Amino acid sequence: MEWIPTVFVAFKLIVLGIGMFFAIKWHYDQGKKGKENERRAVLRASGKVAAIFVVSLLAVGLLAFVLIDKLGM
Template sequence: MEWVPTLFIVFKATVLCIGMFYAVKWHYDQGRKNGAEKQRAVLLACAKLVGVFVVLAVVLLFLTFVVGKWLGLDLNF
């Protein structure tokens, strides 16, 4: 019975990856159908969104360590 959660996690990850692949492919095909200019705008918007997400993730990580030290937690590795 110890292998059941591992099997379910692998199955879930596989299904999610396949679903994401087909979702991205469908959106890519829709953008290709509408023309190169719209596709470029969508890719630029996605790049901006990814950049904002990365910056926010770094800020959240930094704030987490600041608050942890402020609370007196030992965060050394």
């Protein structure tokens, strides 16, 4: 068996492992900053999404009711 693929695969795994460690650490550290503002923004965005969902649900229900009435079902 040749040793070059073994060395390259081991090197690749080590480099990717170190990169993943520092990426996770960076994201964790960024998550600690501005936690209150982020929570407020997430709540506001989820409220908007919920409102859009309810309006869309009502529109689809109304469309289905009108279509059923037109087709005489």
